[in-house]
Amino acid sequence: MASQYRYQELENWLLRGISEHRWRLGERLPSIRTLCIEQNLSKATVQHALQRLEAQGLVEARPKTGYFVTLPPTHVKKSLNVGQVEAPRPVTVSDLFLDIMKRSAAFDLLPDLSPGRLPPGIVSLNRSIGRALRRQQGEHHQYYDAPAGVPRFLEQLASSYAKRGWAARPEQLCVTSGCQHALFLALMACCHRNDVVAVESPGFYGALQLLEQLGLRVVEVPSSIETGMNIDALEEALKRWKIKACIVSPAYATPGGALMPINAKKRLIELAERHDFAVIEDDIYADTALNGTPDPLKGMDPNERVILCSSFSKSVSRDLRLGWVSGGRWHDRIVHLKLVTQLATSRYLQEGVAEYMADGSLGSHLRRQRNELRINRDCLIASLQTWPCETRISSPQGGLAIWVELPEYVNTLSAYLPALDNGIVITPGPLFSTSDQFRNCLRISYAHPWNSARLGALAKLRGLLL
């Protein structure tokens, strides 16, 4: 495993202290100043470690007072039930997904392609790509890029992971046409037809679609809307069936924005070692973190069992179509599959985005976006809190959506077409599973600002559902 950074040492020391009750629930941690002096660390290092604990929901910053040991957020009304794990089965996904995707609208209640001001972070992104196009010279356009991608871009990606506890090297990464493409290559590389793949339930519908097309069987592992995949349930499933791969989103899993605690991550890696399966980590939501970005599983992967997949679609632009994969022991096979199925990725695009990362524009964009997402999330939570008291909602610290559990009698699927008649596109609960669960649930995104039109759509939707 990679040697630790100093902030990681401090983070682990604090974690140990919490687990060993040096600091109990509700108690204050030592001040930043004290930690700097006692541990002989810079203020930035101490702050970084504390922010990372905060991002995991383990401590809470109170203005001008300090950091306190805390529970997961308190305004989540109740944890969802963990059901029984069902036997592996082939996947058949409804046409609903295709319909929603054709509306390009999975993340917007009220799709709006009207003109308007482009966010400054996207203006500067487009300028970077434009400059890369103008820098093209000679016969460059006559050559395919190397299948893994442009070294300068891979270096930027690697250095952004180094800040998240994974000492990545550029040659461990391969560029793809988005995260879905990365997941596809990952599954192609580590599974064969009829193999069994474990997924979160509720979980990402795109993964279910891939399993269907590749002829793989699914085991849906019950997942908490706060802490992600239930590792006990996974362990039970592993005793009963040979599982070849497990797809997880430790950082803000869709639909509810669950954050997997460090201990669950450790157990998952241990299980992967013991039962010899691949862990496919969907890291796409990491950069939507509201309080510091959690570390990837990939950083705690001693034997190269984790395949990390990600892209810029959730954090920057869905129109970039630029993702990446780090395939662990399957990496060479993944790069080969990328080459064979689509040769290469645009060099100008990678160069433009590399500049956007290197000159700090990406960081500025993410900071601005974080503030906007926090406002959007809080506004959605406030709206939903006026819904009937049986309504339970998630309270994510990242991701782009809230999971809404409505009274048992509600059928969100049957509200799809009536909502559409009002120009409203919803993502009903059953999309996030293959087993006819979550009929009374709904994912509502806060990716877009709650202007009066969208607030009106939300009110209308409430009327249609309840």
Place this chain on the structure above:
Amino acid sequence: MASQYRYQELENWLLRGISEHRWRLGERLPSIRTLCIEQNLSKATVQHALQRLEAQGLVEARPKTGYFVTLPPTHVKKSLNVGQVEAPRPVTVSDLFLDIMKRSAAFDLLPDLSPGRLPPGIVSLNRSIGRALRRQQGEHHQYYDAPAGVPRFLEQLASSYAKRGWAARPEQLCVTSGCQHALFLALMACCHRNDVVAVESPGFYGALQLLEQLGLRVVEVPSSIETGMNIDALEEALKRWKIKACIVSPAYATPGGALMPINAKKRLIELAERHDFAVIEDDIYADTALNGTPDPLKGMDPNERVILCSSFSKSVSRDLRLGWVSGGRWHDRIVHLKLVTQLATSRYLQEGVAEYMADGSLGSHLRRQRNELRINRDCLIASLQTWPCETRISSPQGGLAIWVELPEYVNTLSAYLPALDNGIVITPGPLFSTSDQFRNCLRISYAHPWNSARLGALAKLRGLLL
């Protein structure tokens, strides 16, 4: 089938006349003026029909004299032998392909990424894309494009096919990340594991790689370097084995630039009907035509059996990563597979390229490039004609390469590494088959100008081989 354009009617009338010996080999066709008057057609229509016959190698234009019925080009020294068809077998492709691809160099003897002036056609392409980026507004970047692509771009593609005898509708097309990606989706859609696929031999190594990864078996159908797949041999193979799909490049097949005659195309379609298989048409080289662009097979496909695949990589830029597919009866499944495996394609890119096509920039680029390719080709032919007299070469009217057949004792594969030591990347004959044929053959590209460095490399290569 689509109703005919007037130029097609004239073309067919002239073809009938040639086949019925109204005009014999070496005789002159009626003048353009005569045809205009007798057939009541515009000069442009008559010229278009004549240029199309010329592109098929059936007539030859002599300056200030007229069009003459001709044989295929005379400086091709001898047609290659048609061997026996071998039984279907799984595909295992050598690592050599990967090595060549990693050098981004399959089309350049002497890869040269040094700076220099960008061709004007690429400057204007990049400007169009840059303008599309600057036109992005509002929340556009937050939405995935529809899986099939941007309507305006698909309309441009459709109207360019209408000029080639296929009355395409935009909804028959789906955008992809290049032609290789289109071929991949096509094979995924119409074949299952262990199915048998017929390919040209020698033929495109990328197709062999796809068959290997998808677990498909191959039948290599002997192909002439002038006229492409031997349809008699295909017919024999169809009697012996159940063939699920047949991949062909009717327009300037790699490696030698073969052009499939109209009668062979008709027979291929008839066989597909009779034996119920998919025809996967690789049309990527069509726009490299030196004398008018041949019609696609897709235009003579009454029952939607042809899946057309293409991209801009050979005619405009390999760095665009923009291709398309028209899937016939498999089209919906192909669009679905595209969605599931990579969601969407960049909208800004399609909009930029649509503008580049609509404002005539693509046409200007292709005209300029055609002149350059003709010079490059003729220079390569002149060089190769100084090689020993046992050397046979193809004389393509399109494509980007010449197929060179050397004396039997030569082993081009064993020259690969010594050439590499001199910075020279070659594509040896065995790459273009899975059956250990073509050891004395070599594909040499004329995509790049023959500056003194490349001419030096060619001379060096001759020394290494002979």
